[in-house]
Amino acid sequence: MNTLHWLSCLIAHNIKQQFSDRKNFLILSFVMFAQNLLFFQMWTIMFSRISNINGWKMEQVAFLFGSLTFGFGIFFFLMGGSNLIARQIHSGALDSFLAQPRPVILSVLFQRIRPDSFGDFLTGLLILLFYVPLAFKPLLLSMILGVSSGLVMVALRITIESLAFWQLSEEAVDNTFISAIIAASNPQVGYGPIAKILILTIIPTGYVAFLPVEIMRSFSMPLFLWQLVASVVCITVAVVVFYRGLRNYSSGNNIIMMR
Amino acid sequence: MSLELTLCTKNAHPPLSKGYVAAFKMGCRQTLHDRVDFVSTTMIYLVLLYIFSTIFRHMPLHELNVAGLRPENMIWYLAMTECIMLGSPGGYTFGAHIIAQGRLSEFLTRPNSLSIFILCWLWGRTITLSLLLFLLSLVIVPLLYQAPLPIELWKISFVVMTIVLSCVILQLIGFIASMVEIFGPFSTQVGWMMSKMTFVLGGLYFPVIFFPLHIQHFAFLTPFPSVLNAVGVHMLPVTDVTILCGFLMQILWLAILLTALYIANKWMIRYVMKTGV
Numbered sequence: 001m002n003t004l005h006w007l008s009c010l011i012a013h014n015i016k017q018q019f020s021d022r023k024n025f026l027i028l029s030f031v032m033f034a035q036n037l038l039f040f041q042m043w044t045i046m047f048s049r050i051s052n053i054n055g056w057k058m059e060q061v062a063f064l065f066g067s068l069t070f071g072f073g074i075f076f077f078l079m080g081g082s083n084l085i086a087r088q089i090h091s092g093a094l095d096s097f098l099a100q101p102r103p104v105i106l107s108v109l110f111q112r113i114r115p116d117s118f119g120d121f122l123t124g125l126l127i128l129l130f131y132v133p134l135a136f137k138p139l140l141l142s143m144i145l146g147v148s149s150g151l152v153m154v155a156l157r158i159t160i161e162s163l164a165f166w167q168l169s170e171e172a173v174d175n176t177f178i179s180a181i182i183a184a185s186n187p188q189v190g191y192g193p194i195a196k197i198l199i200l201t202i203i204p205t206g207y208v209a210f211l212p213v214e215i216m217r218s219f220s221m222p223l224f225l226w227q228l229v230a231s232v233v234c235i236t237v238a239v240v241v242f243y244r245g246l247r248n249y250s251s252g253n254n255i256i257m258m259r
Numbered sequence: 260m261s262l263e264l265t266l267c268t269k270n271a272h273p274p275l276s277k278g279y280v281a282a283f284k285m286g287c288r289q290t291l292h293d294r295v296d297f298v299s300t301t302m303i304y305l306v307l308l309y310i311f312s313t314i315f316r317h318m319p320l321h322e323l324n325v326a327g328l329r330p331e332n333m334i335w336y337l338a339m340t341e342c343i344m345l346g347s348p349g350g351y352t353f354g355a356h357i358i359a360q361g362r363l364s365e366f367l368t369r370p371n372s373l374s375i376f377i378l379c380w381l382w383g384r385t386i387t388l389s390l391l392l393f394l395l396s397l398v399i400v401p402l403l404y405q406a407p408l409p410i411e412l413w414k415i416s417f418v419v420m421t422i423v424l425s426c427v428i429l430q431l432i433g434f435i436a437s438m439v440e441i442f443g444p445f446s447t448q449v450g451w452m453m454s455k456m457t458f459v460l461g462g463l464y465f466p467v468i469f470f471p472l473h474i475q476h477f478a479f480l481t482p483f484p485s486v487l488n489a490v491g492v493h494m495l496p497v498t499d500v501t502i503l504c505g506f507l508m509q510i511l512w513l514a515i516l517l518t519a520l521y522i523a524n525k526w527m528i529r530y531v532m533k534t535g536v
Contacts, residue, residue, distance in 0.1 A: 031448040054317035175299030190313040
């Protein structure tokens, strides 16, 4: 069985498992969907009183929120294990994945799906359909940018969670990721040159919000390619950090047989 | 002889409040001891303040038609509201753990009430963390974000008082909401919704008084503005009457929520006695 086939079987199995408790799945998805829309209302209320924030209008903020939740939803729905890495490092639960013949990172990431992230995906889709012009090209572009920013978010999550290999506590890991989400999910306006360099290099939240919004405002092929390459670089860095950290991992003596 | 008797009586029946004070102190100590948590919470605080300080500096505040409103007021408003929100992590689900673990019968413990014990511990934790963040903001907001404190120094004691009341109210809302766990494993989802309602209706980033009138009317029918808006409004160019109204609303909601807690507690005990769960 090649890796792709194994991965598709694993995802199918995870989805079936979630659907065995359909009521719970629907409740979690709906609540996430509702709370996202509620949070989004804060910006709609504010933009009913002001015209723009340094050129960012409601459409830009909506695209930022829509593409973020869309991409975040897809990746975190499928890779529900991404936010368990630190906990499993500390508890020694990575052992069971080390014993498998498949790439450790894939086994860890795809160990479960997160039903609440399906609500994120639905929110993103709805906001994009509502705010992006209903034409093939802009819709396709917004979805590609959404997927690309989602990939950067998952890369950030893996990188931050992997810091637990160097004894960063779970709380600190969670709070660092919350900082990244906050930085990514709000309008990035009026940043100075140092801040811009930071969000496009060391803390790559610029590829979640700043650059995709700029591309949507006025399309430029070099910027678009930069965004795509950057998201691939981010995920590569995340994988490298994970495997570097894995060298420091000491077993929790929890080797058990898994499916 | 009488002194000995008094001491004996005290030892045999320690005052109820002593246990609650101990729980409160334990919460305070836990916050002071958990340095990694404090440092990482501070990081979130700094990131939020940086992002919103740039947003507020580029926002056309004159369009809001609030006389004397400057970006500094908004930065300080956010610094205040975030003290409360970041000071209360996971507040909406705490009480639910006891119910989820099937330990509901512990609510029967006497003479001290378990609910008040938990709340005292939570209040100790959150009030300490919120006040620490407030102290930090007094230093970092003027230094890092070039926003001098927009109020006179003597008014800080009022701000501290409203911060304490906000923490008390927020934890009360969270604790009462978490009791929904009795009907099934819904407390996490209810917690998500409650926290987002606090963000929006409480005025986390933008004061409720800037909202359109119909939303303001709706928001002020809920306890959420008493959690965030009442604290942040100290930093806005508003009259003392507006600030006093916010304070009185906090007192009113505190009374309502304490009554609700009393009723919910009674109901839960009756539930345990009836079902034996």
